[in-house]
Amino acid sequence: MKEIRLVIWTDSYGATGGWSDVENFTPQSLLVKSIGFVIYEDDKLISLSGSYAEETNNTLEQANGIITIPKCCIKHSICLSSCQELVSAQKQRPT
Secondary structure (H helix, E strand, O other): OOOEEEEEEEEEOOOOOOOOOHHHOOOOEEEEEEEEEEEEEOOOEEEEEOEEEOOOOOOOOEEEOOEEEEHHHEEEEEEOOOHHHHHHHHHOOOO
16 A cells, blocks of 8 residues: 655745736745655655555556655655544644
């Protein structure tokens, strides 16, 4: 079984559609919480999928809804190997 992980990470936010007054511009970022099966991981990236199916006699190993997150954007990561750990992680959310 693939590892399940909660990843809290910072993403870019917004894209302007025209000229903007830069004197009053305030940059923003977006804090994202993603939970999924770890499909790929190296020293720079982690890829999570929302759904995962192991290989069978009829199908190859498959994943759906894969997102790849640069590790430099990760603020916190928690391994969730069971539903009980998921409930505990939600109760201990970082502030």
